Amino acid sequence: DAGVIQSPRHEVxxxxxxxxxxxxxxxGHNSLFWYRQTMMRGLxxxxxxxxxxxxxxxxxxxxxFSAKMPNASFSTLKIQPSEPRDSAVYFCASSLLAGxxxxxxxxxxxxxxxx
Amino acid sequence: SQQGEEDPxxxxxxxxxxxxxxxxxxxxxxxxxWYRQNSGRGLVHLILIRSNEREKHSGRLRxxxxxxxxxxxxxxxxxxxxxxxxxxxxxxxxxxGGSNYKLTFGKGTLLTxxx
Numbered sequence: 001d002a003g004v005i006q007s008p009r010h011e012v013x014x015x016x017x018x019x020x021x022x023x024x025x026x027x028g029h030n031s032l033f034w035y036r037q038t039m040m041r042g043l044x045x046x047x048x049x050x051x052x053x054x055x056x057x058x059x060x061x062x063x064x065f066s067a068k069m070p071n072a073s074f075s076t077l078k079i080q081p082s083e084p085r086d087s088a089v090y091f092c093a094s095s096l097l098a099g100x101x102x103x104x105x106x107x108x109x110x111x112x113x114x115x
Numbered sequence: 116s117q118q119g120e121e122d123p124x125x126x127x128x129x130x131x132x133x134x135x136x137x138x139x140x141x142x143x144x145x146x147x148x149w150y151r152q153n154s155g156r157g158l159v160h161l162i163l164i165r166s167n168e169r170e171k172h173s174g175r176l177r178x179x180x181x182x183x184x185x186x187x188x189x190x191x192x193x194x195x196x197x198x199x200x201x202x203x204x205x206x207x208x209x210x211x212g213g214s215n216y217k218l219t220f221g222k223g224t225l226l227t228x229x230x
Binding site: 045091100102107 | 159
């Protein structure tokens with residue numbers, strides 16, 4: 001299996017631009033997570049999907065952030081408009097089932113820099 | 116938000132030595148996981164320990180859990196230069212029944228193993 005695939009790996013954009021991050025989870029996994037990692041705040045859960053349905057978006061910082069999962073093999077995280085404080089590494093992770101005992105498989109991350 | 120906290124923040128040792136990292140948390144847990152992150156990569160699951168377990172082994176890894184002290188330790192024996200990475204604990208502390216999928220990550224211990 002190719003593992004969790006994320007694109008792009010790096011993104012540099014200017015403040016105010018729209019940014020779309022993409023994720024392909026491991027085939028057969030039912031749960032998908034979007035995380036943000038910064039030095040200051042560590043790894044934060046942004047949103048969680050189960051069977052393509054958003055279950056918990058309490059970690060989404062504000063309305064500028066949105067996420068979709070139109071099917072079991074694709075998810076997007078969109079930031080519109082982007083701001084410099086959104087600069088971070090964004091990870092997508094998937095797990096076979098929902099549960100804190102389940103192994104989460106992380107993608108390589110998208111490193112976002114907003115100028 | 117409550118987080119597991121790793122101690123120390125950074126650890127530098129020589130190849131062949133043992134490395135011990137600690138994780139503390141604030142509320143009761145059901146599960147605790149340890150993950151590893153190489154520089155510029157996604158997190159990789161190492162081991163899971165459940166609240167009714169006190170110790171688990173996996174290869175050169177030994178994990179202990181003391182629920183009375185709300186702490187866990189990760190021991191890497193006979194360390195190698197390739198073990199150089201950041202190590203994170205992740206707990207389900209603070210999860211209510213409907214959110215038992217969530218993992219809360221600490222900020223990690225940066226381990227450097229010098230050849």
